[in-house]
Each structure stands twice: as C-alpha cells, then as structure tokens.
Amino acid sequence: MKKAGLSVAFLVLAAVIFFGFRFYEKSYANNVEKEGYVLVPHNASFNQIVDSISPYLKDKKQFIEVARSKKLGEFYNAGRYKIKYGTGNNDLVNMIKSGNQTEDSFRIGDFDDVYQMIGRVTKKTELDSLKFVNGFEKIAKEKKLNSPEDLKPYFFIDTYNFFWTVKPKEFFKKFEKEYNQFWNAERVQKEKNLGLDRNQIYALASIVYKESGGKPDEMKTIAGLYLNRFHKGMKLQSDPTVIYAVNKASNYSKKIKRVYFKDLKQNSPYNTYANVGIPPGPICMVDKNSVDAVLNAENNNYIYMCADPNHFGFHKFTDNPAQHAINAKAYQDWLNAKDIK
Secondary structure: OHHHHHHHHHHHHHHHHHHHHHHHHHHOOOOEOOOEEEEEOOOOOHHHHHHHHHHHEOOHHHHHHHHHHOOOOOOOOOEEEEEOOOOOHHHHHHHHHHOOOOOEEEEEOOOOOHHHHHHHHHHHOOOOHHHHHHHHHHHHHHOOOOOHHHHHHHOOOEEEEEOOOOOHHHHHHHHHHHHHHHOOHHHHHHHHHHOOOHHHHHHHHHHHHHHHOOOHHHHHHHHHHHHHHHHOOOOOOOHHHHHHHHHHHOOOOOOOOOOOHHHHHOOOOOOOOOOOOOOOOOOOOOOHHHHHHHHOOOOOOOOEEEEOOOOOOOEEEEOOHHHHHHHHHHHHHHHHHOOOO
C-alpha cells in the first residue's frame, strides 16, 4: 500500500511539474524571435494586434492562447510598443493592455514653415497630417492668430520624444511649455532693451540661423551686423531671405542653392533686397542659440558679410564697401570654379 501511495504521489508530482513547466513556458518564457516595434492603432481588432506582433514571435499559437485568456481583444491601449528579447507572452500582453508604449524621437529642423514640420512629424504618429493641421488651426484660432504658420516661433530646433498616439494639442503643449520657460524675466528685459517686438526678434534669429548654418560661432557677430543695417535704415540684403521668398512662391517645389540677380527682384515681403526693414516673420524655425544671439548681439561696426571660400561655413566681415566687393568676387569665383548653380 505504501509503495502504491508513493507511486501515485510521484505521478501527481510529475504531472504538476510537467503542467507547471508548460504553463511557465507558455506564459513567462521568452517568446521573442527578433526585436522590433509594433503599432497598435485605436479600434484595432484582436486579429490585427496578433498579425502585427506575430512576425516577432517564436510561437504565435502560444501568444494567442495567453492573449485570449487575458481578453486582449477587449482590453488594450493603442500605441507603439517595443518587442524585446527575453519577453514572455504574459508580459507582452500586459504591456499592450496597460499602454506601456515606447516613445519615438522627432527632429525639429530648420523647416521653412509649420506645414513642413507637420508633414515630417506625422510620419511617426497615428494621426495623419490633415488631422494635425486641423488641430493646429484650432490652436492658432484660440491664440487669435491667423494660421498655424503663426505658431512657428514656438518650435525650437532640437530632438524631442513623443508617443505615436500623440494628439496635436498634446504635441503643441510640450513646445508651448518650453517656449514659456525660455522667455524668462531676463530675456524679456533684453527684448525690451533691444526695442524690437518678438516677431522681429524671431525674424532676425531665423536670418542669423540660416546665415550661420546653425553654428553658434558667428551668430552674435551676424546678429550685430544685421542690427547695424536695420538701425541705419539700410536694406538687410540677406541671401537666405531671397531663397525663402523664391521657394515660398513655388510652394517649396523649387529649391535654389545660389542666388542670382534675377532672384533679387522676387516680389515678396520677405525679400530683404527689395524691402527695407525686418521681414514680417521668421524664414525658418530657429534654435535657442540664434534667438539668444539677437538678444545678446555683438557690438560691432560691420555692415557687410560674405562667405569665406577658404573657411567653409564661416564669413568675412567688414564695414568697408571696397573690401566687401573684393570678398564677394572671391566667393563668386569659388562658386563658378565649383560649378555651383
């Protein structure tokens, strides 16, 4: 009798171990064949979720069993989820049910306008560009602005992280918060001392950014030069404003690398060769350095600048028109030698 009892106990123990191992393997053991990201949209069906994640799984059937037992088809959160090695089915399902998604990075560059930024950003969001534009139009209206383009100063050049499911209002709030933090009491006082309104500051900052190529080395020098021209009543004569005017007129379908005399006649309020004063708005999105460069502009006498062909990305500055003519010819000769058109 004792032997029979021990045999039964052994069989029961073996069954517990066997089924326990099967349960562990199905629920907690690694079921990831390769790493990647899964996008789960709102209103996704159970089959859509399974189809999205199955290319990364070792055993699709096991995942389905666990997912059904945990009612994944009824309870889930939309998002972008990272599938990592070593993850079991239970954790995979819980990740999607809890909405523990992974952020993606967005690079805000020196976009010509807000619509270009939206087109780039929405490649990494669930919403399409039209819905983002509509959302931005509402935001602009709430701020009593004419269009989303008037929101351009809020977006500083940098890399930011957002969830795939981000909505336009959530997206904008992040930038609005950073904008408000940037414009602290010290900068507001410098703004008042400068005697320019904020839109003029951003317009100059965009010229400084484009002329400097985004490098901070010469930003304050360039800002001082353009402020000198502005206060003297001279035309700013900035090539990037002409490029912007030409590109804008073609709805950004025409890109020019070199400014010709015919381009200087472009009929646009942004063309600083044709108009005196600061353009009506920024010609691109800017970084914080370029705004600070305007607020802390170098006190110099320069009124001319020209790209230095011997030091790529830098410029020659002068207050002498004869010297500037020499500098400009040297640069034009370099362009011709490189056949840049």
